[in-house]
Amino acid sequence: MSRAVPDGGAFALNLAVTAAAVLAIMLATFVVGVRTGRHRAVDVAWGLAFAELALVGYLLSDGRGDPGRRVLVTVLVAVWGVRLSAHLWWRARGLPEDRRYARMLARVPEGPARVRYALRKVYLLQAAIVWFVSLPVQAAQYVPSPPGALAWAGVGLWSVGLAFEAVGDRQLTRFKADPANRGRIMDRGLWRYTRHPNYFGDACVWWGVFLLVADTPVGWAFVLSPLLMTWLLAFGSGKPMLERRLAAERPGWAEYAARTSGFVPLPPRRDPSTPTAPPARPHP
Template identity: 35%
Template sequence: MNPWIQLAVLWLLAALMMTLGWLWQRPRSNAGIVDALWAGGVGGSAVLFALLGDGAMWPRVILAVLGGLWGIRLAAHLWKRVRGEPEDGRYQNLRAHWHGSQFKFFLFFQFQALLIVLFSLPFLAVARNPRAFDPWMLIGIAIWLVSVIGESVADRQLARFRAAPANHGHTCRDGLWRYSRHPNYFFEWIHWFAYVCIALGSPIVWLAWAGPLVMYVFLRWISGIPYTETQALRSRGDDYRAYQRSTSMLIPWFPKRIEP
């Protein structure tokens, strides 16, 4: 199938899904559902392109398994947070800034549908790879395993910390969070390099680089770290400022010793 048609089909499905998500959040005032839908949509795009692609069997099978499992894990993790916690502070602030405008929230949900298409581009490259199984695919699988395990560990460490009432108002410095302020984001970023390796040999392999490049831009400057840290400073104040001074922002490194 023509790649443009595949992208159009994906966009229509994503737009429908996000419309249903927007309808779900209206009576609940919880726009956090958009994060779970985004993760599920991107993971689903990997499976869709694996089915529709005209590349060799092995890269498409690997794509469906890795992309699908990544999407299921992340969507389930985010859905659990949406169901068990109040609306994320980022969306509470948007709700206040937009004075509760549901039209603006609808546009926001539809923008997330477009982002699903943007983040699916690496999968499109993999699905057109004509090569049989080769060592680069093994390297891609290894990167995927390290990144997904690392992100899962970081998520569990943070959830365990936040579940203790004594930690309310304090910053998690346990485990991986001692070495990076955002280890979950770090491993999420690393995850996208897996598809670059698996796409090597594709006639559109350059599209695979959209994954790590676009994800870094979004995490570093747009929707990831800036929003998360603004909310953290608002809720944890000086404790988080001290954490910022001592701990690497994204790439894990040994914490600095801060003189009193």
């Protein structure tokens, strides 16, 4: 484990500047959402906000952290964030408001009250989550020692996560593009082993990023960041909300869920409705 620790004073200033940066991009997205009447643009801003924050931290940490570690963590987060935002933008082209946000905002009457509610519950909340989840990114950029074995293991875990996200998203996009699959459950490719390869991949990405600072004495102080992201994906606003909707809309969902792991990829369980072959009778 590295004995080097980040520069506390410079890191504190970094935290303030990055908070202002992520707030700025979310407020700009809020203005777009109000003008267009579609708040789903915040999903596109989500990945870009992480990439922006990593770049700001890289610029602020010049001369403070190890150049190789700074470049490494910035590139990993930027690649993940830009890919995710590009995918979500492409998927949402021409679509109406996301049903999640429509249901959330329907709780408040139209008018200024709904606008303020959207600002608090959608944009400011997501800005706070982005900033908190990215704390390991910011800390890694101020570590003066080069990456060690644990950090490189993090790069490997990040690579696994990005592959699960990108391949899972691509497989689902191709599945939905085929009219013959309308109303059917996606249970092919990675989706045969986990009901949410993209969410699993996202969790791996952020645990991998965390390992880039975990090889320092203060690194484990930031473990709550990947824990929060994993909780949101597996138990918060990710998997549970999506599965409630799919269970209500997709025939065959219960059977798919019964045989397929909910998060971590595992071999499919045998369908209990499938009869097993009778044991062979011994020859007389």
